Amino acid sequence: MNKLRFQALRDAVNRPTNSFHVEEKKSTLFESHVFTKKAMRTFLTKQAFLEVDEAIEKGTKITRAVSDHVAASMKDWAMSMGATHYTHWFQPLTGATAEKHDAFFDIDANGEGLEHFDGSQLVQQEPDASSFPNGGIRNTFEARGYTAWDPSSPAFIYDTTLCIPTIFVSYTGEALDNKTPLLRALSAVDVAATQVAKYFDKNVTRVQATLGWEQEYFLVDKALASTRPDIMLAGRALVGHPPPKGQQLDDHYFGSIPNRAINFMRELEYNSMLLGIPVKTRHNEVAPNQFELAPIFEEANLAVDHNALLMDIMGKIASKHQFKVLLHEKPFSGINGSGKHNNWSLLTNTGVNLLSPGKTPMSNLQFLTFFITTIKAVQNYESLIRSSIASAGNDHRLGGNEAPPAIISVFIGSQLSAVLSDLENVSKGKLSPQEKTDLKLNVVGKIPEILLDNTDRNRTSPFAFTGNKFEFRAVGSNQNCAIPMTVLNTIVAKQLIDFKKEVDALIKSKKLKKDDAIFNVLREYIKNTKNILFDGDGYSDSWQKEAARRGLSNLKTTPEALRIRLDETVINLFDSMGVMNPVEQKARYEIQMEQYVQRIEIESLILENLVNDQILPASFKYQHMLIQNVEGLKHIYEKNFSKHAHVALGSIEKISALLDALNSSCDDLRDARTKANSMSKLDDKAQMYASNVLPIFDTIRKAADGLELIIDDSSWPLAKFRELLFLR
Numbered sequence: 001m002n003k004l005r006f007q008a009l010r011d012a013v014n015r016p017t018n019s020f021h022v023e024e025k026k027s028t029l030f031e032s033h034v035f036t037k038k039a040m041r042t043f044l045t046k047q048a049f050l051e052v053d054e055a056i057e058k059g060t061k062i063t064r065a066v067s068d069h070v071a072a073s074m075k076d077w078a079m080s081m082g083a084t085h086y087t088h089w090f091q092p093l094t095g096a097t098a099e100k101h102d103a104f105f106d107i108d109a110n111g112e113g114l115e116h117f118d119g120s121q122l123v124q125q126e127p128d129a130s131s132f133p134n135g136g137i138r139n140t141f142e143a144r145g146y147t148a149w150d151p152s153s154p155a156f157i158y159d160t161t162l163c164i165p166t167i168f169v170s171y172t173g174e175a176l177d178n179k180t181p182l183l184r185a186l187s188a189v190d191v192a193a194t195q196v197a198k199y200f201d202k203n204v205t206r207v208q209a210t211l212g213w214e215q216e217y218f219l220v221d222k223a224l225a226s227t228r229p230d231i232m233l234a235g236r237a238l239v240g241h242p243p244p245k246g247q248q249l250d251d252h253y254f255g256s257i258p259n260r261a262i263n264f265m266r267e268l269e270y271n272s273m274l275l276g277i278p279v280k281t282r283h284n285e286v287a288p289n290q291f292e293l294a295p296i297f298e299e300a301n302l303a304v305d306h307n308a309l310l311m312d313i314m315g316k317i318a319s320k321h322q323f324k325v326l327l328h329e330k331p332f333s334g335i336n337g338s339g340k341h342n343n344w345s346l347l348t349n350t351g352v353n354l355l356s357p358g359k360t361p362m363s364n365l366q367f368l369t370f371f372i373t374t375i376k377a378v379q380n381y382e383s384l385i386r387s388s389i390a391s392a393g394n395d396h397r398l399g400g401n402e403a404p405p406a407i408i409s410v411f412i413g414s415q416l417s418a419v420l421s422d423l424e425n426v427s428k429g430k431l432s433p434q435e436k437t438d439l440k441l442n443v444v445g446k447i448p449e450i451l452l453d454n455t456d457r458n459r460t461s462p463f464a465f466t467g468n469k470f471e472f473r474a475v476g477s478n479q480n481c482a483i484p485m486t487v488l489n490t491i492v493a494k495q496l497i498d499f500k501k502e503v504d505a506l507i508k509s510k511k512l513k514k515d516d517a518i519f520n521v522l523r524e525y526i527k528n529t530k531n532i533l534f535d536g537d538g539y540s541d542s543w544q545k546e547a548a549r550r551g552l553s554n555l556k557t558t559p560e561a562l563r564i565r566l567d568e569t570v571i572n573l574f575d576s577m578g579v580m581n582p583v584e585q586k587a588r589y590e591i592q593m594e595q596y597v598q599r600i601e602i603e604s605l606i607l608e609n610l611v612n613d614q615i616l617p618a619s620f621k622y623q624h625m626l627i628q629n630v631e632g633l634k635h636i637y638e639k640n641f642s643k644h645a646h647v648a649l650g651s652i653e654k655i656s657a658l659l660d661a662l663n664s665s666c667d668d669l670r671d672a673r674t675k676a677n678s679m680s681k682l683d684d685k686a687q688m689y690a691s692n693v694l695p696i697f698d699t700i701r702k703a704a705d706g707l708e709l710i711i712d713d714s715s716w717p718l719a720k721f722r723e724l725l726f727l728r
């Protein structure tokens, strides 16, 4: 038996459950490692607290004196919790999180040791940033990058380190991270949505975007995973035959959670609670060994930070439970991949969810305003939305036949469709002041009742309205939510600004009453957004054809999708909305294209290694054994031997054919890669990787999986899907 695999199997089977149990109530644990407003009240002077609070609520600047005071208090709080180090915690364009720990410990002028942390250390740092991707920004400008404190996301302690959420910008102010554009987009949607919400309620002074993500992931035994360089290095299995029993019986979804998994979840939830991540839901997902975790929704910036933090600690805690957690969008072919639904809405400072139908016709007009403008925004920028979730990993879901398709459409359900159609037909032309307002209020008034029955859901839709929020379902499990959230909030902000201009113009020029003007603009939007609405089966072939007829994009690969970012309309959109200037946008395009190329290049190298140093040798060994068997038979039976040896001979031939296929497709892979790498333009290179390199993976896989089925199980070196995917 292959030694490593055998040992791994034995470890996995005999693994004792690492139980985890906590006595305290969740509410006691919640945010206990976070420098919350409550903690600030205890540790800060009243004046300092008020200044920080204003900075959090209104984005005002914090003075140097106060930042010194906050730093000292933060240090006291952190040390009282056992922290010894601090770090500026940020989200560079790698998509992951970054940190560099410094001790509070210092030596004063007299050579005495002390603990020190002041305002300058809190507010700004200069990490050695040259190794983070910058897409040429820092070559063009200035080589330095700075991290700067983001008071809107509270500091927290993880392990013994005080983590201070920060933005990461270049010397000249260009964003080098995912958080900065997000904050700008959230500010844009705040301003635009507040202006529109004021039509309905003068007391609205602020609108927050809210986000509730649902994180899907796989757990596999660490020892079994370690027999697989593909899983360890690329996060996904590049070869491997699907197990005879996968998800056909639907017996995993919502089933009872395996013991080992539940103990991991408990420890993860415990740590999430301490860090203020309000996790609430856990369950088995569709595929074997696949699970989901979802929190209570939060303000979008905080929710994005919390998701990034969660993905980081998941790996660490999984390791304690002898698991490897897989966040890849498609770790195992033949069974479902993992996504991360982004539930999104808008919330006023008066506590109203703007995407929740109200009790009165007027509040429903408000609901319809935000509902319809969001649909319009998605329609205008459907391809940009697709590009916001582009990655090599996510292409396996979006371009493959599962999860949402690469075509962006909006599902609103039959009842809201009926409401929109009623609204559209309330009167023929533009509603004039003379027309009975009853008519439209009637239609508008019907909504809350109708929505009570929110049963018709469509799981194939990438962007679905689910009663009081939109659910963007095409986000990949491994992605930083900041990118799709930046896009969504920017396009909605833009649409709300345009909407307000149109309404104000009607009020001014046509002398319409406010709600008549709103009503008229919305009705035009309803007429013009039919293309993006789709309630049918998003996986069907007929939808691909229908979508093409409607002029919707169907960008199956990352290079195609990323190209959208260079469209003039897109560059102007982000620039005019103050979210990203053209330099920042082009940098992101380059970085993501580069990442796409690198990911596939790395995978192709892993695949080649797997074939050469694992699959070929195992196949040769087994084939050699068969040959010896045939030789033995020949010795015994002489002339008659082929009658007895035909099974072995057949296997020898099959193996030869598969080895031949494997060998020649590996040659093809190398050639295709060399050719792609010789392209001088990044765009051409990425395109070559998508259309020439990646398809060869499938040919190699087919041959390798064929061999897996023939070769003696005991000499196969890689843990098989049937072993990886069923937790004992």
Ligand code: ADP
Binding pocket: 210, 211, 212, 213, 214, 294, 295, 296, 297, 298, 343, 344, 345, 346, 353, 466, 468, 469
């Ligand atoms: P499901 O979509 O699985 O049926 P729910 O509809 O209950 O489940 O909610 C899923 C997610 O949506 C949760 O993470 C929840 O916090 C989030 N959510 C609910 N309301 C909002 C909202 N107003 N804004 C953002 N996210 C929300």
Ligand code: MG
Binding pocket: 214, 341, 471
């Ligand atoms: Mg959901």
